[in-house]
Amino acid sequence: MSAKEINEIKAIAGSYNLENYDQVKDTFEWEDAAKELSYFQTGKVNAAYETIDRHVEEGYGDKIALHYINGDERKSLTFNEVKHQTDHYAQVLKDHGVQKGDRVFVFLPKTPACYISILAVIKIGAIAGPLFEAFMEEAVKDRINDCKGTVLITDKELVKRVPQKDIPSLETILFAEEIDALPQAPAKESLVEWVDLEDGLIIHYTSGSTGKPKGVLHAHRSMIHHIISGKWVLDIQEDDVYWCTSHPGWVTGSVYGLFAPWLNRATIVIQGGRFKAENWYQLIAELKVTTWYSAPTAFRMLLSQGEIFKEYDLSSLRHILSVGEPLNPEVIHWAWNNLGLRIHDTWWMTETGGHLIVNLPNEKIKPGSMGRPFPGITVGILDSEGNELPRGSVGQLAIRAPWPGLMKEIWGNKDKFNSYFLYEGWYISGDLALQDEEGYVFFQGRSDDMINSAGERIGPFEVESKLIEHPAVSEAGVVGKPDPIRGEIVKAFITLRTGFVESEALLEEIRLFVRKNLSAHAAPREIEVVDELPKTKISGKILRRKLKEQELQKLHA
Numbered sequence: 226m227s228a229k230e231i232n233e234i235k236a237i238a239g240s241y242n243l244e245n246y247d248q249v250k251d252t253f254e255w256e257d258a259a260k261e262l263s264y265f266q267t268g269k270v271n272a273a274y275e276t277i278d279r280h281v282e283e284g285y286g287d288k289i290a291l292h293y294i295n296g297d298e299r300k301s302l303t304f305n306e307v308k309h310q311t312d313h314y315a316q317v318l319k320d321h322g323v324q325k326g327d328r329v330f331v332f333l334p335k336t337p338a339c340y341i342s343i344l345a346v347i348k349i350g351a352i353a354g355p356l357f358e359a360f361m362e363e364a365v366k367d368r369i370n371d372c373k374g375t376v377l378i379t380d381k382e383l384v385k386r387v388p389q390k391d392i393p394s395l396e397t398i399l400f401a402e403e404i405d406a407l408p409q410a411p412a413k414e415s416l417v418e419w420v421d422l423e424d425g426l427i428i429h430y431t432s433g434s435t436g437k438p439k440g441v442l443h444a445h446r447s448m449i450h451h452i453i454s455g456k457w458v459l460d461i462q463e464d465d466v467y468w469c470t471s472h473p474g475w476v477t478g479s480v481y482g483l484f485a486p487w488l489n490r491a492t493i494v495i496q497g498g499r500f501k502a503e504n505w506y507q508l509i510a511e512l513k514v515t516t517w518y519s520a521p522t523a524f525r526m527l528l529s530q531g532e533i534f535k536e537y538d539l540s541s542l543r544h545i546l547s548v549g550e551p552l553n554p555e556v557i558h559w560a561w562n563n564l565g566l567r568i569h570d571t572w573w574m575t576e577t578g579g580h581l582i583v584n585l586p587n588e589k590i591k592p593g594s595m596g597r598p599f600p601g602i603t604v605g606i607l608d609s610e611g612n613e614l615p616r617g618s619v620g621q622l623a624i625r626a627p628w629p630g631l632m633k634e635i636w637g638n639k640d641k642f643n644s645y646f647l648y649e650g651w652y653i654s655g656d657l658a659l660q661d662e663e664g665y666v667f668f669q670g671r672s673d674d675m676i677n678s679a680g681e682r683i684g685p686f687e688v689e690s691k692l693i694e695h696p697a698v699s700e701a702g703v704v705g706k707p708d709p710i711r712g713e714i715v716k717a718f719i720t721l722r723t724g725f726v727e728s729e730a731l732l733e734e735i736r737l738f739v740r741k742n743l744s745a746h747a748a749p750r751e752i753e754v755v756d757e758l759p760k761t762k763i764s765g766k767i768l769r770r771k772l773k774e775q776e777l778q779k780l781h782a
């Protein structure tokens with residue numbers, strides 16, 4: 226590193242507050258993180274209590290817990306108010322017979338009610354199943370059916386996308402508007418259900434390369450991981466205004482949009498509405514956001530809008546983080562040159578429940594690298610037999626298991642769960658990476674067919690299954706095609722049934738069919754009609770790898 230770079234880092238580090246990190250980083254044990262939580266003293270465990278109620282009990286009830294902003298709408302709630310509303314929702318759930326361990330789904334747009342619903346479910350010991358607001362019928366149905374959700378909290382608009390008759394386990398649908406309108410009785414007793422660290426907390430559905438999305442279940446113990454990574458990686462400080470742009474239906478939106486900041490008593494920002502560069506910059510300026518957690522696609526979209534950021538006062542920003550897909554050095558340089566801040570990349574997965582590879586704010590960043598292992602985390606780069614490879618080699622990115630945030634199970638699917646632990650003692654991520662001499666990890670791609678578009682995981686199988694339900698489609702193979710803004714886009718190769726003729730209109734109809742039934746983010750942006758699809762000789766399975774190779778060759782030709 227040049228002297229200039231070192232000085233720059235020192236200058237930035239001055240504004241970070243890694244309280245006690247320097248003293249403990251070499252001797253850190255997860256047990257130390259547990260000490261940050263009140264359950265360590267009381268022995269009583271509930272993540273919703275630690276997230277909100279605890280702050281009220283400790284005298285921070287009047288602190289602003291959230292700012293909500295959507296178009297012209299503005300609302301702020303204190304920790305007192307969030308506790309009160311969470312109790313109210315929890316009471317309604319109890320009145321409807323919800324019990325410990327029940328799966329209660331939350332299908333709401335990014336509003337305070339969404340966050341409050343999730344916490345209410347957790348408070349009474351049930352398992353929260355947050356659903357992304359853009360999911361369509363099929364996606365909603367598959368998820369609730371998989372873990373037999375009994376209750377759903379939604380609103381009058383989104384309920385139109387809930388195919389109730391196809392979800393036999395669903396007993397009750399509650400509307401946020403109606404819960405809000407009910408008179409709020411002062412709670413007679415605490416509604417907190419004390420549970421065990423191993424009890425279920427939240428279930429997130431996520432794609433792999435085969436089959437439908439899997440239900441990744443996390444336990445209350447994850448909060449140990451959340452609180453300490455919130456402190457050290459997000460660097461949350463008392464006066465921070467913290468904005469994570471993800472919806473709680475995705476793991477980033479729940480873990481780092483809700484749990485980690487609120488466990489650390491931060492004021493969070495909840496923003497509704499769609500992405501628009503002007504609105505995002507306006508939000509940062511108006512709410513004086515200090516800490517901003519987003520994804521490379523969003524940064525690239527902002528970057529592509531040119532200089533409009535100059536019209537906004539973004540001087541409140543102190544710390545920027547990124548997750549979900551490879552962060553290109555170009556974006557890091559843009560932020561450094563224009564905002565005077567480095568973007569700190571973080572790597573983790575739905576299954577890992579929290580940050581594993583990070584750029585701590587006071588340490589050197591190597592653009593192109595995802596960072597270094599979080600304290601207490603050991604990375605291994607493994608060959609195809611599970612042997613560790615020397616530094617500098619490309620191999621399977623694996624992590625020594627366990628750690629507190631690690632998933633508890635894949636709902637109803639032991640085999641799938643076990644497939645992450647093929648080699649004794651290691652969790653296998655499915656990513657390929659190399660680690661350099663200084664411990665920095667560089668992402669090299671996936672070892673399977675999973676697609677990552679705009680930071681969202683898309684399983685090709687789910688899209689292919691939907692495509693072949695369209696009457697015109699005979700067979701389908703779906704791959705990720707490199708894209709300058711979204712990282713990858715979903716590209717489908719299809720063969721047509723006899724009697725159908727390729728046309729723009731037909732392809733658009735097929736695309737809309739996936740969009741309407743599955744979800745917008747999984748709908749192929751490109752569809753190519755081919756005479757036949759490459760297949761394995763023996764089993765006749767479609768060779769996505771071949772399709773991808775051909776696509777890459779076309780791009781480089």
Ligand code: WTA
Binds near residue numbers: 550655668
């Ligand atoms: C990818 C999101 C490159 C990776 C929290 C991983 C990344 C998958 C990064 C998990 C990063 C995540 N650089 N790729 N910093 N972070 N990924 O479950 O392929 O939605 O396996 O979790 O996203 O996606 P998931």
